[in-house]
Amino acid sequence: MILRALNRKMTPEDFRNAKAEGLLIPTLTAYDYPSAKLMDEVGVPLLLVGDSLGMVRLGFPDTTHVTLDHMVLHTQSVTRAKPRSLIIADLPFGTYTDPVLAVSSAKRLMEAGADAVKAEGGKSIEDSVRAIVQAGIPFVGHLGMLPQSVKQEGGYRKKGRTQEERVRLLEDMRILEEAGAFAVVLELVIPDLAEDMTCSSEIPTIGIGSGAACDGQVLVIDDLVGSFPWFTPKFVKPLAQTGLAIQNAVREWMEVLDVGKAELDSAAEDKSDSLTHIDADGEARMVDVSAKPPQYRVAVAGGRLRVQPFVLDLIENQKIAKGNVLATARIAGIMAAKRTGDLIPLCHPLPITHCDVNLGFSPAREAIEVTASASIHASTGVEMEALTAVQVALLTLYDMLKAVDKNMVIEEVKLLSKTKSAAPPVK
Ligand code: KIV
Numbered sequence: 056m057i058l059r060a061l062n063r064k065m066t067p068e069d070f071r072n073a074k075a076e077g078l079l080i081p082t083l084t085a086y087d088y089p090s091a092k093l094m095d096e097v098g099v100p101l102l103l104v105g106d107s108l109g110m111v112r113l114g115f116p117d118t119t120h121v122t123l124d125h126m127v128l129h130t131q132s133v134t135r136a137k138p139r140s141l142i143i144a145d146l147p148f149g150t151y152t153d154p155v156l157a158v159s160s161a162k163r164l165m166e167a168g169a170d171a172v173k174a175e176g177g178k179s180i181e182d183s184v185r186a187i188v189q190a191g192i193p194f195v196g197h198l199g200m201l202p203q204s205v206k207q208e209g210g211y212r213k214k215g216r217t218q219e220e221r222v223r224l225l226e227d228m229r230i231l232e233e234a235g236a237f238a239v240v241l242e243l244v245i246p247d248l249a250e251d252m253t254c255s256s257e258i259p260t261i262g263i264g265s266g267a268a269c270d271g272q273v274l275v276i277d278d279l280v281g282s283f284p285w286f287t288p289k290f291v292k293p294l295a296q297t298g299l300a301i302q303n304a305v306r307e308w309m310e311v312l313d314v315g316k317a318e319l320d321s322a323a324e325d326k327s328d329s330l331t332h333i334d335a336d337g338e339a340r341m342v343d344v345s346a347k348p349p350q351y352r353v354a355v356a357g358g359r360l361r362v363q364p365f366v367l368d369l370i371e372n373q374k375i376a377k378g379n380v381l382a383t384a385r386i387a388g389i390m391a392a393k394r395t396g397d398l399i400p401l402c403h404p405l406p407i408t409h410c411d412v413n414l415g416f417s418p419a420r421e422a423i424e425v426t427a428s429a430s431i432h433a434s435t436g437v438e439m440e441a442l443t444a445v446q447v448a449l450l451t452l453y454d455m456l457k458a459v460d461k462n463m464v465i466e467e468v469k470l471l472s473k474t475k476s477a478a479p480p481v482k
Contacts, residue, residue, distance in 0.1 A: 057081055058271075059098035065141040067171065067193045067237035070101065073270070074259040080238075080271025082261050083279065085142075086112050087132040090276055095138030101261070102138060103273060104130045104169065106145040107202070111277040118202045121147040123160055127167040134168025143195050144169035148203040154186035161192045173240065175201040177227020181234055188235030196231035198224055198252075199265065200243035213264075215248035228252045228260075240273060241265040264290040314340070341401045347434035350475040354429050356441035358468035359422040360452050366460045367416050367423070377455040381414045384425070384455070388412035388448030392429050392440040402439050407431045412444050414452075425449055426471065430480075438470050 058078040061069065073080050082101040085091040086108045094102060108129055109121035123146075130144040144164040151157035151174045161172045171193035174180055187194050199214040215221050224244065231239055238259045241249050246266025253260045253268050262269030274291060277283035281296040370380055377383075389410045396404030409430040417424050427444035429437040449465045456463060474480065 058100050060095060060100045060139040062139070064139055064170075065100050067141070070141070070238055070259050070271075071257070073100075074257070080259055080261060082271050082273035083276045084108070084274070085133050085138075085276065086129050088136045091133040091136035091138050091140075091142075094276070095136060095140050099140050101271070101273075102133065102140040102142050103173065104133050104142060104144040105275065106147050107275050111275060111283045117205050119148045119206060121145075123147055123150050123163060127163055130164055130167040130169050141170045142168065143171045143173050146172050146174040151180060151183045151187075154182045157183035158186050158190045158192075161187045161190065161194075165192055171195055171237070173197055175203050177224070177230050181230050184231060184234040184236065194234075194236045195261075196227075196236040196239035197242065198227050198231070198239055198244070199241045199249075202242070211243065213243050213245050215245040221248050221251075224248060225252060225255060228256055232256045232258050238271075241269055264288060314338070339401060341403065342435075344403065344434040349432055349434050350477060351432050351479050352430065352436050352473075352475045353480055354436060354438040354441040354473045355426060355471045356428075356438065356445045356469065357424065357426040357471050358445045358449050359417065359424045359466055360449050360456075361422045361464040361466055362456065362460050363462065364420050366456055367420050369459060370423075375455060375459070377458075380452060380455045381423075384414060384448040384451040385412045387451035388425070388427055388444035391447030392427065392444040395440045395443040398443065399439055403435050405431055405433060405435065405437060405440065407437055407440055410440065410444060412448050414448065422466075423452055425452075432479075436473060436475065438473050442468065442470060 056078050058073040058080050070080060080101055081099055082103060083094055083099050084105040084107055085094055085102040086104060091102055104126065106118040106121040106126065108125070109115040109118045113121070113125065115121065126144055126147050130142070133142055144167070146157070146160050146164065150160035164172050172187065173195040174183065175197040177196070177198055184194055184196070200211055205211065215224055228239060236258060238261055241252060241260050241262045242264065244252065244262070244265040246268060249260065249262055249265035250268035253270055259270035261271035261273045263273045278287050278291040279294055281293040282298050284298040287293060369375055389412055392407060392410040396402050407429050410427065412425065412427045414423055414425050425445050425448045427441045427448065429440035429444065431437045445468055449468070453463055453465060
């Protein structure tokens with residue numbers, strides 16, 4: 056079972072309790088308002104404004120370039136989302152080297168809206184941790200691979216392989232717990248040592264690349280959702296590809312712009328073929344009718360749904376379980392006529408002034424006949440609107456009757472008339 060954000064602000068105590076109750080603590084990084092809001096809405100209980108933002112948001116090669124001002128800005132952005140999740144903000148490189156500096160840096164992050172701060176190291180920062188906790192600021196430790204020391208360590212390597220490292224990490228864990236940390240992140244700690252560190256303390260461990268025995272798991276959100284596709288740590292399996300999704304959307308938008316531009320250019324250059332759907336390169340395009348004077352236009356279309364005669368009896372006697380078939384089909388046809396420009400790729404979006412759909416039984420009682428008329432005062436005709444109304448009315452009939460007649464056929468859909476005039480048509 057996992058811990059989910061409660062219906063109130065999460066507190067450090069909730070995470071101690073989660074450990075005691077054996078609830079796993081899901082934790083993700085958040086760097087701004089939308090990501091914090093999205094994650095809070097799905098109940099992530101613990102959010103970390105990690106200094107990893109230096110790499111995945113600011114483009115630095117590592118976290119040592121991140122400043123307190125960067126952290127303040129991003130923490131403010133996250134806290135504006137007012138998440139129920141507890142917000143931990145990272146103290147960046149060089150901002151907690153002595154207790155006085157550590158407290159003043161931690162205060163700036165708290166003023167920016169953080170609920171707790173995190174710093175890297177054990178014994179080496181013990182005095183700073185004690186000062187922060189004494190100042191009343193909730194503190195989270197970070198042991199194992201310490202990204203702010205990557206330059207000294209020469210890379211991101213697993214920790215706890217040697218006996219010396221094991222002893223030191225267990226001791227660091229004890230020191231942090233005793234100094235008042237309410238949780239500790241374990242980064243790239245070999246899993247059996249992470250398990251020992253977890254079992255030897257009462258505060259939760261939150262692992263990243265440190266195996267399944269930790270009390271919680273933390274990931275950089277970009278690694279999880281594929282929004283920083285140029286590098287993904289080996290231990291992460293992305294569950295989405297938002298980077299690719301963004302590129303696909305942008306690519307499609309640029310293609311749409313490209314087509315629009317070609318259309319504008321060809322309209323400006325050559326009017327002779329301006330009333331066809333094909334441009335000089337043989338590409339489909341929408342006809343430019345802006346230079347055509349508006350006229351009163353009416354189109355009428357028709358079609359039929361061939362059914363077995365008993366179906367008409369059922370309709371007449373109102374025995375169709377789905378309700379009033381003819382009335383529903385009439386409304387569906389009118390609504391569809393209004394949406395024709397959305398449905399047919401090169402069709403103009405037209406504000407039709409009238410649409411009428413009529414339904415009746417054929418004299419031989421073997422079909423339902425539909426006619427639709429559409430009217431407009433515009434530069435282009437409305438035959439597509441009338442035809443769309445007929446087709447959708449017929450499809451609606453088909454849908455409502457398919458349970459009683461398996462052999463229906465939609466047939467003879469065609470344009471019956473099309474007129475235009477300078478004066479309004481006489482009714
Ligand atoms: O900065 C960060 O994102 C972190 C995680 C790797 C735990 O500290």
